[in-house]
Amino acid sequence: MARKILIIDDEDDIREVAALSLESVAGWEVISAGSGAQGMARAIEHQPDAILLDVMMPGMDGPTTFYELRKNPATARIPVLLLTAKVQSSDQRRFADLGVDAVLFKPFDPLTLSKQIAAALGWK
Amino acid sequence: MIPGTESMKPVDQPALTEAVDVLWARFLPQMQERVAILEAAAAAFTSGDFPTKQHEAANDAAHKLAGVLGTFGLTKGTVLARELEMMYSRDGGPDPDLAVRLNEIAAELRVIVENRK
Numbered sequence: 001m002a003r004k005i006l007i008i009d010d011e012d013d014i015r016e017v018a019a020l021s022l023e024s025v026a027g028w029e030v031i032s033a034g035s036g037a038q039g040m041a042r043a044i045e046h047q048p049d050a051i052l053l054d055v056m057m058p059g060m061d062g063p064t065t066f067y068e069l070r071k072n073p074a075t076a077r078i079p080v081l082l083l084t085a086k087v088q089s090s091d092q093r094r095f096a097d098l099g100v101d102a103v104l105f106k107p108f109d110p111l112t113l114s115k116q117i118a119a120a121l122g123w124k
Numbered sequence: 125m126i127p128g129t130e131s132m133k134p135v136d137q138p139a140l141t142e143a144v145d146v147l148w149a150r151f152l153p154q155m156q157e158r159v160a161i162l163e164a165a166a167a168a169f170t171s172g173d174f175p176t177k178q179h180e181a182a183n184d185a186a187h188k189l190a191g192v193l194g195t196f197g198l199t200k201g202t203v204l205a206r207e208l209e210m211m212y213s214r215d216g217g218p219d220p221d222l223a224v225r226l227n228e229i230a231a232e233l234r235v236i237v238e239n240r241k
Binding site: 011012013014016017020021024025056084085087106107108109110111 | 136137139140143144147150151154155187188190191192193194195196199202206
């Protein structure tokens, strides 16, 4: 059965290339949201198998969105992977401490993004 | 095989590359705009008139380019944009001695973005 992934990122270029990658390489269904608030609503509505969440977004940023997802019973159990362009070790420690399921880094390779997600979540 | 990928379709890499190229063409104006922000910021910093708003815009543009250029195969662009982001995110702004470097990187990014096939 095809996986369903929600991508939450304010950058439309990132959203589109990630969607292209996950759909064409893995055959997964992709839902997109351009903000944390929109992402929350889409997560509740679509119940994705995992959420790929950008860190730096205007308004509700990635960590705040993550906390909101965890607080809401309808989304609390959905695995969340942070997607960030921050590569400094202090940022990486901060993200790991949030309690997300995995942290992936931008730029990603469109050919291998789905494999990274699957490996991070132990999907079989 | 990596766990979780058993059900994946065989990857048609040329088709994916072609689709990524189509996206690049669509988002090229956005990339060019981000580079223009960095060029203007470098020039403003060099002139000594560098408003906070322009500083923040430069940091944001550098961050976004660092995160996306490598995805389109422009790894050197990501490295350069990341270097700029480090300089712009430094407490107190970029080191005044690095004004030349800010301009150099913005110019290099322009060439990289304009020359991607």
